[in-house]
Amino acid sequence: MQKVGTLSNGVFMPLIGFGTYKIRGHEIISSVTKAALQAGYTSFDTAAIYRNESELGEALEKFLPEVGLTREEIFITSKLSPSDQGREKCKEAFYLSLSNLKLDYLDLFLIHWPGVKNLKPEDPKNRELRNQSWASLEEIYKSGKVRAIGVSNYSVAQLKDLLQHASVVPHVNQVEYHPHYLQSELKQFCCSQGITFQAYSSLGTTVKESPLLQDQKVTSVASRLSRSPAQVLLRWATQQGVGILPKSTNEEHIRENIQLDFDLSAEDLEALSNLNINKKYAWDPLVVF
Ligand SMILES: NC(=O)c1ccc[n+]([C@@H]2O[C@H](COP(=O)([O-])OP(=O)(O)OC[C@H]3O[C@@H](n4cnc5c(N)ncnc54)[C@H](OP(=O)(O)O)[C@@H]3O)[C@@H](O)[C@H]2O)c1
Numbered sequence: 001m002q003k004v005g006t007l008s009n010g011v012f013m014p015l016i017g018f019g020t021y022k023i024r025g026h027e028i029i030s031s032v033t034k035a036a037l038q039a040g041y042t043s044f045d046t047a048a049i050y051r052n053e054s055e056l057g058e059a060l061e062k063f064l065p066e067v068g069l070t071r072e073e074i075f076i077t078s079k080l081s082p083s084d085q086g087r088e089k090c091k092e093a094f095y096l097s098l099s100n101l102k103l104d105y106l107d108l109f110l111i112h113w114p115g116v117k118n119l120k121p122e123d124p125k126n127r128e129l130r131n132q133s134w135a136s137l138e139e140i141y142k143s144g145k146v147r148a149i150g151v152s153n154y155s156v157a158q159l160k161d162l163l164q165h166a167s168v169v170p171h172v173n174q175v176e177y178h179p180h181y182l183q184s185e186l187k188q189f190c191c192s193q194g195i196t197f198q199a200y201s202s203l204g205t206t207v208k209e210s211p212l213l214q215d216q217k218v219t220s221v222a223s224r225l226s227r228s229p230a231q232v233l234l235r236w237a238t239q240q241g242v243g244i245l246p247k248s249t250n251e252e253h254i255r256e257n258i259q260l261d262f263d264l265s266a267e268d269l270e271a272l273s274n275l276n277i278n279k280k281y282a283w284d285p286l287v288v289f
Pocket of ligand 1: 019020021022045112152153174175200204205207213228231245246248249250253254257282
């Protein structure tokens with residue numbers, strides 16, 4: 001079951017997207033894209049730094065007709081590399097992502113990270129350059145080449161700063177979010193500003209033994225409901241209206257991660273949220289001022 005969420009500009013963004021971080025190479029991208037489309041995913045999340053945009057573009061071109069979908073029926077997100085922050089570089093990087101993906105427009109483009117590659121976190125140029133990137137994204141948005149723009153890994157302070165000189169309020173903030181890392185203040189702030197809060201690393205990133213997937217509470221809810229721990233973690237987010245981007249190279253997992261047509265009880269939702277230990281499994285944006 002695929003649910004959709006409306007961004008503040010009226011654009012629909014599917015609640016479930018397919019994550020592609022660390023999936024690289026023609027063959028694997030081709031097979032997972034095919035499997036994801038066949039399983040029902042209509043949204044794909046990539047980034048310049050994932051170095052898989054070209055392969056994803058090729059795979060979409062090839063398999064969309066096979067599953068009977070048109071370009072307008074899918075939602076493609078890419079992101080600005082931290083090495084391309086700044087007015088001109090951001091514009092060039094956007095058009096490079098667009099051409100790598102072999103598309104005429106993107107559905108969503110995000111500033112991947114509030115910092116700039118090779119700058120120290122305390123360097124004030126981080127702020128200056130990311131604000132220039134935002135001004136560039138506003139221009140691209142107004143030109144119609146992207147349907148929505150946003151940020152990723154921004155803190156409340158970074159969002160407040162951006163909002164001071166933005167003419168377009170970011171449509172999305174894509175951040176790490178799961179029962180071990182709630183970021184409640186950030187979530188509330190995004191909600192108050194009409195910024196859609198989208199979760200990444202819902203399953204605890206690509207690690208051999210994910211503490212999230214192995215959390216006792218998660219596994220006990222899963223076995224009681226005859227669902228997998230991954231499905232419980234993903235449903236915990238979507239039931240709150242939070243978008244997710246599960247990543248997998250395993251076809252069974254790919255199918256399972258979109259089958260979220262069950263409800264967690266209010267008690268289970270609360271018990272899962274109570275697992276918060278403020279533990280990040282991906283990179284930490286709070287080191288960037
Ligand atoms: N904006 C950002 O800074 C940022 C940062 C991180 C991630 N993201 C986005 O969010 C996506 C997801 O986050 P992530 O890549 O960190 O990983 P994730 O989705 O949290 O976890 C991926 C891991 O979970 C395993 N897995 C997937 N489905 C499973 C299932 N049903 N049962 C058991 N294990 C399962 C995968 O292994 P198998 O392949 O074996 O299934 C893989 O090892 C990324 O791919 C990317 O698109 C964005």
